[in-house]
Amino acid sequence: MTRWTLVGTLVLGLIALVAGLAWLLHRRRGHTRGEALVRSAGYVLLWTHCLLVVTPFLWVILTSLKPSREILASPFSVPRVLREPTAASWRQTADNYATAWTKSHFRSYFANSVKISACTVVLTVGIAAMAAYVLARFEFFGRKLLYLLFLAGMMFPAQLILVPLFFQFSWMSDQLSAVTLAVTRALGIGPYRVQMHNSHLTLILLYTAVSLPFSVFVLTNFMRTIPSELREAALIDGATEWQAFWRVMLPMARPGLVSVAIFNFLGVWNEYLYALVFLDEEAMRTLPLGLASVSILADYKSDYGLMFAGLVITVLPILAAYLFLQRHLTRGVTLGALKG
């Protein structure tokens, strides 16, 4: 009770102090009353929001160092490991992460997320760049229609394709299995069935397909800015069409490719809905799915240690990547804004 009142008073006092200092400083620098007021209010607002963003993460990181029992007993104290760092308390802390990492499959979630995101990005960028190059550079029958069809995909909500896709996958599994069974039987090797549900390959192909509209849109616009004389010069020098694309056009389009890659990586890494529908098996799941199921269960089991550790495992790599690629990310996502 008293501690919380104290914390509240401190925070409010700090804010008042910042406001007062800012006001005085601005007045002394010769700003008008109005300007000083606006700028002081700005500092208060911006620093408050800064605290609101940073504090929850600091709390989560600190709390993840506590075993579940300690979390329930004193969720807002400094973790015991930091107060009295004994071997025993370190082991309990490590237990949180060990449980999350192995027993709760966060290791698999992590590996799955890396694998699925990386494959999707490589596939999307490659396929979209090829299509965009042709759509941007050459005139052929049906070009405008095809481009419009791709653009239309940006408006499809996930639910629109999700429901039919679920049943389409069952049908496709049966059809493809009929073929593979016949082939494997003819070759005399073990019967092989195709299962499109609960498969990383399916999910990668699906993610690639739904990432295409935006990627094709951005890359087509980008390819238009590259002079077509470059291709002709390469062809005259004896290059094949493929070499002209791979060696000349792609390197020129690199800034566009990077933005598209970053944007898609983020989208796939964070994706929840498709993964929820198409990955059933625990060990097949991705990080967002795993974290969501841990959060959903935490209230029932009161096992918050796992949830905190899982949250840290999910957020830390993103934070690290963000601090490294901050400019690129802001640009990529702002570009992604066009997708809506």
Added chain:
Amino acid sequence: MRPSRGMIAVFLLPAVALYTVFVLIPALSAFGYSFTDFTGVTRPRWIGLENFTELADTGSDFTAALLNNLFIILVPGTATLLVALAFAFFIDQQLHGSRLFRVVFFFPNILPLAATAALWILVFSATDIGAVNRVLRAMGFAPAQFMSSANLLRSLVPILVWGGAGFYMILFLAAMSSIPSTLYEAARMDGAGLWHQFRHVTLPLLRDTIAMCLIFTIIGGLKFFDLIWIFEKQHPTRDSHVVATLIYSMAFNQYRSGYGAAMSIVQFVLILAVTLVSLKLFRKERLEY
């Protein structure tokens, strides 16, 4: 030098094939399913417009869900834009630490929504670990059930502002930085204070950006899914269902895939309408092909 037809076909084939199988065919079959009573198990039977008349009923679960989408667009959506505009305005005043603010404020936007959800479940928890309820209790208020179905939509307001303001702030800042400083100087010469400069120089020149952000807000509000699905532990109620969660429940939990498909068609048509309006608004800059 004209490229051969074969080369064009080879370059287009992978994209067209994937897109057709995984996007176009399912999207088209959604239209087909929406006129049937498909359950996911039995053979679909043609029932004409029955699904659509059912969901258009004013008392239907769909109408209730759509109203919740409307709430998300109007209340948290608008609040996010206003807060983002305020942030952008202050940062544009060249306050110290502008770079830090940009980096920090944008960060929640790149988190997976599952992580945002987990974080706020902990912050708003009604058990002892919920920080907000701790503070409320210390101030003498009764603890609140922030995450109950009945309160969920209102609790989304701070969550969405927290998670979305940074993104719109970046868009506003980009637009503000392209306003020539001579305009502000001229306004100052005429004796305009900060507020008048904002009201009569900045705001009018941000009109297109604001309109674009409104359209993102509307489309994002129509597609809203993840947070409600996780907060409601995969079982939203009539109080908390939005269109996207309702479609999911219909198609995969209640064996009414045909009805769910009809809802997704309506959702798509609404998004299409908003997009077409926005294309009309921004015709000058975009839609070049």
